[in-house]
Amino acid sequence: MVATLRPDAWDLPLFVHVAGAMLLVGALVVVVATMGAALRRGDGADVLTGLAFRTLLLGVLPSFIVMRLGAEWIASKEDVPDDVDWISLGYSISDGGLVLTVIAAVVAWRATRRGAAGPGGMGRAVFVLAAVLIVAYAVAIWAMTAKPG
Amino acid sequence: MSLYEWLLVLHVLAAFLLVSGLVAYGVLLLGGGGDAASRALGPPALALWNVGGLGVLVFGVWLALEVDGYELWDGWIIAAVVLWLVASAAGGRLGAGVREGESVQRIDSARVLLLVMSLATVALLLDMIFKPGV
Numbered sequence: 001m002v003a004t005l006r007p008d009a010w011d012l013p014l015f016v017h018v019a020g021a022m023l024l025v026g027a028l029v030v031v032v033a034t035m036g037a038a039l040r041r042g043d044g045a046d047v048l049t050g051l052a053f054r055t056l057l058l059g060v061l062p063s064f065i066v067m068r069l070g071a072e073w074i075a076s077k078e079d080v081p082d083d084v085d086w087i088s089l090g091y092s093i094s095d096g097g098l099v100l101t102v103i104a105a106v107v108a109w110r111a112t113r114r115g116a117a118g119p120g121g122m123g124r125a126v127f128v129l130a131a132v133l134i135v136a137y138a139v140a141i142w143a144m145t146a147k148p149g
Numbered sequence: 150m151s152l153y154e155w156l157l158v159l160h161v162l163a164a165f166l167l168v169s170g171l172v173a174y175g176v177l178l179l180g181g182g183g184d185a186a187s188r189a190l191g192p193p194a195l196a197l198w199n200v201g202g203l204g205v206l207v208f209g210v211w212l213a214l215e216v217d218g219y220e221l222w223d224g225w226i227i228a229a230v231v232l233w234l235v236a237s238a239a240g241g242r243l244g245a246g247v248r249e250g251e252s253v254q255r256i257d258s259a260r261v262l263l264l265v266m267s268l269a270t271v272a273l274l275l276d277m278i279f280k281p282g283v
Contacts, residue, residue: 015278019271025165026172029197030190033173034182037189044185051182059172138162145161146154 010077017070020063025137027059031104031130038119039127045118052119052126053108060101068094085149093140097133104129156212163204164274170198171263171270174243177253178263184252191247198240205273206233224282229273236269 006014031052038048071094080087104126111122119126150158173194177186213219213226220226239262246256253259 011279015275018278019274022165022168022274023172026169029169029193030173030176033193034176034186034189037185044183044188047182047185048189051176051180051186054180055176059176141161141165142158145158146150 007077010074013070013073013077015070017067017074020065020067020070021137021141023063024060024067025134025141027055027063028130028134028137030055031060031108032127032134035108035119035123035127035130039123046112046114046116049108049114049119049123050112052123053105053112056101056105056108056126056130061105064094064098064101068098086143086147089143090140093136093143097136100129100133104133153212153215156208156215160205160208160212163201163208164277165201166197167201167205168270170194170196170201170240171266173197174240174253174263174266178259183254187252187254191253194253195244195247199244202233202237202240206230225276225280228281229276232269232273232276236266236273239263239265239269 034048034052034055038045038052071090075087082088082091107122107129108126111119111126114120114122170193173190176182177190177194180186182189209226209229210221213221213223242262243253243256243259243266246253246259256262
């Protein structure tokens, strides 16, 4: 395999896109870990539920915006048609991911209002939504890297 | 998928694991969750940071050997290894605390260690994307 070089002008947008995506996935992992722990144990469940909510609001959503702005920026530089498989897959996962993230944030906020009673079913919903998002973004990482099609 | 594509995907996935560990350490230290957060986030932070760190190094070196045009003694690759060592040394101290059941928040200079890990990781990402000297 011979090394291929991209134009220097693509480097900064790519950095913004990848850095945002890494923070996005990292924040989702924190949501899964904290909400999973809140569901398992009664002690500190309210603290962990609040932490999961704050991570969704102050970690996942802002890093999604950075990731998406970087995606639009690098797409405008590369001038790749939107109907290429790996690009369309990335946009689909990103658009669907935003909807699921907003739903998860609203449900997590509701879960925080249960206080010491623990997050209950709403906490389980947030846990599942965040886990689904991580799997979806893993597929997106594969598509962005291997560029099928 | 070719071997090159497999190696690249695994290298990038490992980098995501590494940053996930870093974010978990960051929330643990700065998120204000106390002992509950320490118990919930300490073990996954340690595992993600260690597995991700090992993965980026192994698959990164393998990629450098596989791709014509890259050599292990290229300046940007040597810089990456040095940055990896710096990040690992700082992360190793936090990781030792987690393994011993110590609260990470109570480790001396934990925030300084987190800052060193963060700066080294950002510099690593910049180095990987900008590839200075190539």
